[in-house]
Amino acid sequence: MQIASIDTIVLRVPFTVGGVSAAGVWGGAGLQAADSLLLRVTTDDGIVGWGESFGFIGIPMVKAALDELLAPACLGMDATQPEALGLDLQRRFHVFGRGGAMMYGLSALDIALWDICGKAAGLPLYRLLGGTRREQLPAYASLIRYADREAIAANTQRAIADGYRSVKLHEVDLAVIRAARAAAGPDIEITLDVNCPWSLAEAIDMARALAPLSLRWLEEPLWPPENYAGLAALRRQCGIAVAAGENASTLMDFHQMLGAGAVDVIQPSPAKMGGISALRKVFALAEAHNTQVMIHTFYDGPGLLASIHATAALGDARAMIEWRYFDMEARVLGDAVVPRDGMIRVPDGPGLGIDPDPEVIRRYQVG
Structure with a gap:
C-alpha cells in the first residue's frame, strides 16, 4: 500500500470566547479565528488518512515544510510503516531542524499514516x-x-x-x-x-x-x-x-x-x-x-x-x-x-x- 498523494489544507474558522481574548503565544489580542493545518494522505488503493499539525500563526512555515520537502519524499513509500518512514525522514532532513515546522509536519504525517493503518485493519486506533x-x-x-x-x-x-x-x-x-x-x-x-x-x-x-x-x-x-x-x-x-x-x-x-x-x-x-x-x-x-x-x-x-x-x-x-x-x-x-x-x-x-x-x-x- 503506497502513498499516492499528500495534500495540505489550511482552515480558518471564526470563533468567540465569551469576551475579548488577550495577547498570547498563539497570536495577538482580540483573536477571532482559529487557523488549523490538516494533512490528507491518499494511498494507491484509495484509503485516505488524516493528520493535523499544530497551527495558529506558524502554519505557513509548516505548510512549506510539508509541500516542499516532506510530501515529495513520501510519494511511493509504504503507507503502513509510519514509524520507519518518520525516522527515515528525520534522518534525511535533520539539518533543517529537529523541532518547529519540520517536526510539526512530520507529526501530521505520522497521525495520517496511523489513521490509514487503522482503516486498512478495520480497527479503531486505540x-x-x-x-x-x-x-x-x-x-x-x-x-x-x-x-x-x-x-x-x-x-x-x-x-x-x-x-x-x-x-x-x-x-x-x-x-x-x-x-x-x-x-x-x-x-x-x-x-x-x-x-x-x-x-x-x-x-x-x-x-x-x-x-x-x-x-x-x-x-x-x-x-x-x-x-x-x-x-x-x-x-x-x-x-x-x-x-x-x-x-x-x-x-x-x-x-x-x-x-x-x-x-x-x-x-x-x-x-x-x-x-x-x-x-x-x-x-x-x-x-x-x-x-x-x-x-x-x-x-x-x-x-x-x-x-x-x-x-x-x-x-x-x-x-x-x-x-x-x-x-x-x-x-x-x-x-x-x-x-x-x-x-x-x-x-x-x-x-x-x-x-x-x-x-x-x-x-x-x-x-
Whole structure:
C-alpha cells in the first residue's frame, strides 16, 4: 500500500470566547479565528488518512515544510510503516531542524499514516495501541487568556455550567487567577498554563503566591522551556505539581526532562513532537519514571482524535483530555466528540474514527 498523494489544507474558522481574548503565544489580542493545518494522505488503493499539525500563526512555515520537502519524499513509500518512514525522514532532513515546522509536519504525517493503518485493519486506533475499557474520558475546559478579572470569572463559571469539573487558565496576573478561583469555588479543579514567562527566581516567588489557590499543576513556568534543571529546582521548592512538555520536540527531549526529575506531569503534543509513533514511546518513558502523562491538545481535528485514542489506550485513570474552550462557528469534526457533562467520547470507527467534515473544509479552506 503506497502513498499516492499528500495534500495540505489550511482552515480558518471564526470563533468567540465569551469576551475579548488577550495577547498570547498563539497570536495577538482580540483573536477571532482559529487557523488549523490538516494533512490528507491518499494511498494507491484509495484509503485516505488524516493528520493535523499544530497551527495558529506558524502554519505557513509548516505548510512549506510539508509541500516542499516532506510530501515529495513520501510519494511511493509504504503507507503502513509510519514509524520507519518518520525516522527515515528525520534522518534525511535533520539539518533543517529537529523541532518547529519540520517536526510539526512530520507529526501530521505520522497521525495520517496511523489513521490509514487503522482503516486498512478495520480497527479503531486505540485497538492498535493495546485496547481500552473506556468508552469516554474526562475533559477539562482550556480557556484562552483574558487578562481581565470579570471575563475570567464569567468564563470559568460558564465552563462549570457546561459540566466541566476541571478548568485550565492561561493567565499570568495573580489578581486574575484569584478571580477565577473565587468564581470556581473550592471543589472545581484549576490548572494554570503560563507559557514560559519567568526566570527560576520569579517562578519560585509566583509559586509561593499561588500556593493558597490549590492548583492541580503549574504548567510551563520557566523561560527557556528546555531549562530542565531549573524546572527540577522549582519542583523541589514550590509545593505545586509542575507540568511541561508541549514544547519538547524529540524523544531525547522527553528522556532528558524525565531524567532530570523536572516534572510531575509530562505533556507531549502529538501534533508537534512526532505524532502517535513518538507519543506511545513517551508513555513508556513516563511509566518508567513514575510520571503522569497528560497530552497537550490545543487543537480540534485529527490531532485531538490521536490524543483521545492514545489516552484511552495508554493513559492512567486520572488522565484527561484538553478541550479548547472556544465557541467555534463550525467544527472540523462536527459535534461527534464535543464533550457532554465534562466527558468526551472515544470514537470506535476504524482508524481515528472520524474524518473531517468535507462541508467545513469547503466553507473554511483558505489554502
